[in-house]
Amino acid sequence: MSLVEEVLQKLPGDVLGGLRKSDRLLKSLRENTTPIPQVVTQSDVPLENIDWDVVICGGTLGIIIGYALVKRGWRVALLERGILRGREQEWNISRSELEVFVELDLLSEEELKKAIATQYNPARVSFFGGTEVWVNDVLNIGVDPVYLLETLKTKFLAAGGSLFENTPFSTAVVHPNGVLVADTFKTRLLVDAMGHFSPIVQQARQGQKPDGICLVVGSCAQGFTQNTTGDLLASFTPIQNHCQYFWEAFPARDGRTTYLFTYMDADPQHLGLEDLFAEYLRLLPEYQGVNIEQLQLKRALFGFFPAYRRSPLHFPWNRILPVGDSSGSQSPLSFGGFGAMVRHLKRLTLGIDAALTTEQLSSSALALLQPYQPSLSVTWLFQKAMRADIEQKLDSNQINQLLSAVFLEMQQLGEPVLKPFLQDVVQFPALTQTLIKTALNHPQLIAQIIPQVGFVSLIDWTIHYINLGIYTALYQLGVKLEPTVKNLSPQQQYYYYRWLDSWQYGAGNDY
Structure with a gap:
């Protein structure tokens, strides 16, 4: 044994x-042998008697966005394949990120405080043969999933939401005016919160x-x-x-x-x-x-x-929106899950609310709710630099040496550079400063990394890096134009605010 x-x-x-x-x-x-599900089909015949504004499949994290939408007056049904309950293991997150629960009136200050099971300080970053870096208040809060989900579940039901436990997703038929889910639920919008291995996601990716x-x-x-x-x-x-x-x-x-x-x-x-x-x-x-x-x-x-490098994922169908891990909008350096959902909770809540209000439920309109974010795309090169592919023969300590050098430079640049990066937030000024200092002080490490990641990947990264700078400027311009938005139609405002969100998050300015 x-x-x-x-x-x-x-x-x-x-x-x-x-x-x-x-x-x-x-x-x-x-081995790419996973069968591709065929769970989404389309029909040209309109549905009669739409019962729901939103049906959410996947309750563990779907309850969060579900309750936020119920609070805004929408008819929401939540489908969960088992019993909706939290796991025993805490979800780790930074304290400031939890404020969105109070901001959206999902939890009171007292309830949020009660949801925090553990907290610690400080936290360490260290590499073999390198220096140690210590930080405070980064991913140091452990949230109790059992209490959090039970509280949100109770409040969701009390606010008029409908929960269907032991009800797995099976099929979705997209009609001109809605979606028929599991042959039972007729909704204006279907939200996929079933995670990385959602059958809808698998069908959309087509074996990729x-x-x-x-x-x-x-x-x-x-x-x-x-x-x-x-x-x-x-x-x-x-x-x-x-x-x-x-x-x-x-x-x-x-x-x-x-x-x-x-x-x-x-x-x-x-x-x-x-x-x-x-x-x-x-x-x-x-x-x-x-x-x-x-x-x-x-x-x-x-x-x-x-x-996946080409993320977030955009569904080819109208009226179906992936959120959380289903959308692939998490950083390739992180595990996604709770932290990624909470980071985008306010953006998604306001965006879905506006999409429903203005009937912007086409595939192209919903794609703006999961936009390209250069702040995430640039991290692909970082992941590639932190792994040793099968065909590569790297010096056994190359990755440790590179990371030790980079984090030493970030530490010297201070917490405004270091702490956002540790929370998967990459910003153009901070990244530029780090790159310059690392290149000047450790040129031999930069020379080693180029053959490891490959020239094509480096060119691709450079494009995302340039876009990171462009999005930084666009967000500043978009904020200045915001007072004029009141003169636009509701449909035009939907697009303006989705672009503004994409520039904000794409530049890492949501931090």
Whole structure:
């Protein structure tokens, strides 16, 4: 029996079976053998008796946007394939990002305070053989998903929302005036919040392989030495198994959570999740200074997150909108999920509200709700620089040396440069300063990175970098023009504000 089998079989439920099921899904994605669902069809016949303004499929994060829309007076139905409840493991986020719940009147200050299960300071960024960087108030809040979702669920129902649990999505038929969902629900707009592996997303992508994958394994356990600090990004080994291993750690309500994650392309020769979990158990004692035998695991954590260079995803159908991980709008450096949804919550709430009000529900009009964002697109080169593809033969410490140099320069530039980047926010002035300082002080590292990422990728990145600067200027201009918008029609205002949102988020000015 392997150590992975021995450890996971002690946990309640079939955790080992779940891990191997995820591995089979990962294998099919890498080998491009996953069947393409055909769940969305179209009809030229109008629907009669539209019952809902919005039907949301995927309740775990869909409840957040669902309640926000109910608060604005829309008829909302939420479909969840199981029972809508939060997981035990906290969601980590920065405190300032949670203010949107109060701003949109989804939670009171007291309810928001109660939703925070843990908080810690400071957090560390460190690399093998390099310097350590410490920051405060970055991803240091642990939100209790059980309390948060139960509270939002209760408020959603009290405000007139309709929740259909144990109701999985099956099909959607797009009609001229609405969408028939699961042969039952007639709605003006269907919102897909089912995540990376939504059948609607799979149909829209038509078997497209991801350009990058992040594998994550970990656990929450007791038995560690008391530690009130955390790690945001830590590495203490060189490249192994064509992987640069990165670690996260932070206090949790019932122990300490530790993650091992790594970036890679979609080559089938890379490690699978069970292999990576074996590496996690092998290296965890060295990382945390603890013996495996003295730990009491509360739960095991694992998953993989595909990312696509051409993101966000735009559906080809009218009246269907992807949000959250379904849209692919998260950074290729992050795991998406709760943090990505919260970051875009206000933008999506106001945008969907305006789309419904002005009947801007065509595919092209809805595409403006998930716009191109150069602030995210530039991070593709960063992910590529943080991974070792199968065909590459890199110096074993090249990635550590590069990241150590870059973060040292950002630390010297100060928190206005460092802290936004650690929250997946890239801004033109900060990025430009960091690039110049790194190139001047570490020219040999820049020379090494060019063959690693490839000349074509570098040219592509340069275009996004230039666009980042352009979007920065456009947002400043758009804000100055805002007083004149009241003279436009509601339909014209819809487009103006969607462009303004795209410039704001595309320039990282939402931070």
